[in-house]
Amino acid sequence: MTFDPTTLRQWWPKPSSPKPIVIFGAGSIVGDAHLPAYRKGGFPVAGIFDPNADKANALADQWGIRAFASEEEALGADGVIFDLATPPAAHAAILSRLPRGSFALIQKPMGSDLNQASEILKVCRERDIKAAVNFQLRFAPMMLALYDAVEKGLLGDVVDFDAWLALATPWGLWPFLKGLPRIEIAMHSIHYLDFIRGLLGNPQGVHAKTIGHPNHDVAQTRTAAILDYGDKVRCVLSVNHDHDFGRKFQACEFRISGTKGAAYIKLGVNLDYPKGEPDELWIRAAGETEWAEVKLEGAWFPDAFVNRMANLQRFASGEDETLVGSVEDAWQTMALVEAAYQSSATPATPIAALPKA
Numbered sequence: 001m002t003f004d005p006t007t008l009r010q011w012w013p014k015p016s017s018p019k020p021i022v023i024f025g026a027g028s029i030v031g032d033a034h035l036p037a038y039r040k041g042g043f044p045v046a047g048i049f050d051p052n053a054d055k056a057n058a059l060a061d062q063w064g065i066r067a068f069a070s071e072e073e074a075l076g077a078d079g080v081i082f083d084l085a086t087p088p089a090a091h092a093a094i095l096s097r098l099p100r101g102s103f104a105l106i107q108k109p110m111g112s113d114l115n116q117a118s119e120i121l122k123v124c125r126e127r128d129i130k131a132a133v134n135f136q137l138r139f140a141p142m143m144l145a146l147y148d149a150v151e152k153g154l155l156g157d158v159v160d161f162d163a164w165l166a167l168a169t170p171w172g173l174w175p176f177l178k179g180l181p182r183i184e185i186a187m188h189s190i191h192y193l194d195f196i197r198g199l200l201g202n203p204q205g206v207h208a209k210t211i212g213h214p215n216h217d218v219a220q221t222r223t224a225a226i227l228d229y230g231d232k233v234r235c236v237l238s239v240n241h242d243h244d245f246g247r248k249f250q251a252c253e254f255r256i257s258g259t260k261g262a263a264y265i266k267l268g269v270n271l272d273y274p275k276g277e278p279d280e281l282w283i284r285a286a287g288e289t290e291w292a293e294v295k296l297e298g299a300w301f302p303d304a305f306v307n308r309m310a311n312l313q314r315f316a317s318g319e320d321e322t323l324v325g326s327v328e329d330a331w332q333t334m335a336l337v338e339a340a341y342q343s344s345a346t347p348a349t350p351i352a353a354l355p356k357a
Contacts, residue, residue: 005293
């Protein structure tokens with residue numbers, strides 16, 4: 001074997017002098033991912049603010065950090081990175097109050113729809129805020145390694161991308177989703193669409209259908225989508241969150257095929273959620289006859305959050321020239337999401353009636 005899986009990149013370089021982080025929001029994602037990631041990455045947390053002071057104080061006590069007494073106090077912190085772990089509809093208003101020239105991380109999605117994404121982009125431009133959106137799947141160790149393999153030519157030219165999900169997602173864990181008109185693509189498959197854009201660039205268009213399920217009232221939990229990359233690349237997503245018949249035949253996986261090699265990715269966190277299973281990455285590199293497993297050093301949660309913040313911190317300090325997933329780039333992911341919903345709402349081409357015998 002000439003391909004050495006241990007040479008693939010899994011971690012973003014750490015900043016030499018990380019800036020303290022001010023967190024807006026004290027929801028479950030902060031305690032489950034943001035704070036564990038920042039502690040693991042060695043990023044100092046200046047404090048946390050939430051309009052619900054009891055939630056902020058409880059989380060602050062749990063992690064030994066400061067709870068700001070007011071939004072004004074949080075906004076007054078100097079030389080920090082602002083982390084907006086807030087609901088999509090709240091992003092623009094908070095950004096409009098950040099100090100000019102700030103650096104910020106915005107929880108995905110970038111607003112509830114494309115109109116809100118455009119407002120967020122406008123605010124960031126007007127206030128010179130250098131912001132990234134937390135589409136952190138691009139930064140998961142398995143995905144950094146996959147990107148590295150593609151960049152090194154181990155797969156040749158990518159010509160096929162398949163996402164296949166057949167699993168049981170416990171939507172009841174997120175009561176705030178109840179009544180929302182857009183769920184599956186806007187809150188879940190958006191991660192995959194953003195990752196695919198990072199791998200293949202912007203598609204020419206999208207064909208999609210997203211629907212609910214008769215066993216519950218969540219707006220959408222099942223999606224089928226084709227991303228149009230012309231006549232060379234086939235890109236398909238089959239997503240079913242209602243395959244609730246035991247673990248045996250469930251799946252959450254990507255298959256990426258090139259002209260010379262291929263890769264297989266298991267996204268373990270979504271299986272038996274929230275317990276999850278280990279992620280996996282396998283590559284059959286150009287010139288090889290066997291598949292090789294890439295031993296992963298971390299998982300999507302929380303390690304993608306470590307890498308995501310590392311890039312933002314290094315961009316803020318001038319150590320990185322490019323802010324991956326900036327608001328300018330993330331807006332295009334939101335545009336793809338919008339196009340998918342518009343496609344889903346468009347009647348399909350009818351089949352011509354068969355001629356009568």
